[in-house]
Amino acid sequence: MNATRRPEGLDDAFLDGPTQAAPPAIGVVGWLRWAWRQLTSMRVALLLLMLLAVAAVPGTMVPQRAQSPEKVTAFLQTHTTAGPWLDRLGFFSVYTSVWFSAIYLLLFISLVGCIVPRVRLHAGALRGRPPRTPARFGRFPAQGTGASPDAPQTVVERAAAVLRAPHRIPFVRSYRVDVHDEGAGTWSVSAERGYLRETGNLVFHLALVGLLVAIATGQLLHYRGQVLVVTGHGFANAQAQYDTFESGSAFDPASLVPFTLGLDSFESVFDPQTLAARDFTANVTLTEPGGAGQASTIKVNHPLTAGGALVYLQGNGYAPDLQVTDAAGEVAFSGPVPFLPQDSVYTSRGVVKVPDVSGGQAQIGISGFLLPSAVQMGETTWRSVSPQPDDPLLVLAVWSGDLGLDTGVPQNVYTLDTAGLVQSVTAAGAPVTVYLRPGDTVELPDGLGAITFKDLPRYVALDLRYDPATGWVLTFALVALAGLAASLFAPRRRLWLRAGPATDRDQGPTVVTAAGLARGDDLGLDDELDRVLAATLGRAPTGPDDPPAGTSDEVSSQEARG
């Protein structure tokens, strides 16, 4: 079944995509040419598209390094046989893997190879004239006939005017029109519209290429940094200030604009009933180089622009301000410690590592929970009932020994490596739990020292991103969308109308015949032909709900069968 309906034998039908490739000629050049023709054929494009769809799927089933490295590690630990193989084959970074890249690069090469010749052809077609009126109309999908008291030339010129006049869209000429004197008193008009359809298709495909280039450029030039900022503190835009930082290979660290950003305060709103988050606002002061500090806000969905980059509010939590003194009474640790929220009531987990103890004392490790609104449930069980700090409580376990910080292996600041540590226990052998409220100072067990809960500031997790190509990415995406809409919805049609002297059996001095051809499916073709015929012959067009006009001898059109 051929979807582009066209009467057979119609040699000037709309051009189709590249057709069957010829069998390979002998020699390297011949083979290369053959391979190229295969690659740029519609069939291969189709296969590559389907392959791309299939290749994208594993990324949703297997954890991906870029999104969740910790899940990849866990996966590798549980799947000891399959894991390493999947790793080798790039399944943990599908979207940067060789095979995924190969598919889309081939697809885009195919696309360019397919589109460039079409652009050339289409450029020619844009300058061309509508095809001459075919001798017979018998095979066209839409046909119509009529009679007129006027002379053939008058009728044809009227038809040309109707076809040229804007229709539906004001001020836009609908058809390109040629009038032909066919001799023996017969005149015809040929008209074509819908170059926009092919233009749209080409624009769409070329915009996809532009999109890919823009995305790649952004990848090369971008940088992204993440940083936790506690209220009252700030950071400067320098690589070393970020907790994590990554950048494209063409990124120049010297290009970082050295602004500073301070977090003045943080507000959060929660639904009083469901405790679900409703609104977060970080009030910040931005100081660009050479400028004065400027107050601003960052909210979810509303990033702040700073030094050409965008600063996003990605998370928030509490950072209890703690001070640990060692057995000798020296301050061994002091400062806010970010605790990571674990649930909607901000039950938060955190770790304090105190390596710098004086004397020969063992290092101290403290881990535990912060409950922003603590309620006692049982003798030793507590629960937070609200994300707001109504009655904050720290519930901590204490460890001592070697924190393992000197091994050179980078450690996660949010977990305690307990390999070289022992937990403090009571005389009965139960773990010691230390409870602290703001302002409290509590002795640590085993004579390790003391801990003070000084304050409970909040922190925000900021994500800073610079990508100079996003504007281009958006532009190409929107151009592609517009091109797509034009290529799918702009009808491409050819209409012909011929007027000639009547033979004796016809009524009226002039008989008029008309035919129409469309590219692809075009439901409106018959209506369009009727409209043009009716306007030319001075008749009201038949409305869509009128009975079939098959019996009317004034205007009739018929869809060719088969």
Add this chain to the structure above:
Amino acid sequence: MSAADLSTLLVWFATTAFTITLLAWTLDLARIAERSAARRPAVAPAAVPVGAAVGLGGTSPTDDPAAGGDRRADRSPFRSARAEGIGRSTNVLGVALLLAGIALRGVAAGRWPTANMYEFTLVGVVVAMGVLAVVQRRRALPFIAVVVSGISVLSLALALLVFYVQAEAVQPALQSYWLVLHVGVAIIATGVFTVGFASSVLQVLRESRETDRSHLDGSWGRVDPLRRALSGWKVTGRRFAWLEQVPDARSLESLTFRLHSIGFVLWTFTLIGGAIWAEHAWGRYWGWDPKEVGTFVAWVVYAAYLHARTTRGWSGRRAAYIVWVGYAVVLANFTVINLVVTGKHSYSGLG
């Protein structure tokens, strides 16, 4: 009764109405099947109007004898006018009830009602059934009606029983006009794809009947027990005689294509809108989040469909198979990815 409760009640009423729609069209389909099977010899395939056009919103060519034939077919003794009347009116009634339910839900939550799976499903069903009502206005296509209303009733039941969450305001990441644009358009596209899917199924069935081919035939037919058990369900057999009452495969193909061109443009917008929103909310326009991958895969599959249509040897039936894959991806993207895979789109509220 609060607005939220009233909304839920209206959704239940709408589900009931659509169930009646489903039953009515099933009855109609059964009636047609029965009668055309009984009178098969009188209705040779050649008597079926060829080139009949299926109007989407009244664009069918009119002064076309074939189309005239269609209207006569509509009134043919095969159909049950009563069932079709009930099917059409409960369809419209259900859409009205569901629209009211959705609007009240929005009022109760104080925001645009497309924030979680429950609401997404409601709006998707309203679009699918709305498109169905429009497609059916001119020409009854009981099969498409059965498929679309079947999927809709199932979805609504799933929504009410599994996806249901209280109406409330949304988390900060969802507070954006993109909730309306991106999600709204995604739902509309899903609704359009649903009707397009039904149309493609009908197209394939009808084509098999036209070409007198059945997968249940062939040399293995007598040996293979499964095929033997199903032999009564041959598409070329009596049970499918009603297929001769539907438009020919080519018209259905063009209906399938038109629905998918609309759906595809909307889906492209969904993809772009999602990227813009992700840029605002998550600090990157694309991150291969499972939901993003799913949307991308569906988009590529539908693009493959559009190419297949114009590729020699792939148009027609094979292109329709690609539509089925595409629709399966769209459904999986909505259900599996929201409920099973964890990603940034875990907004179902069912966590």
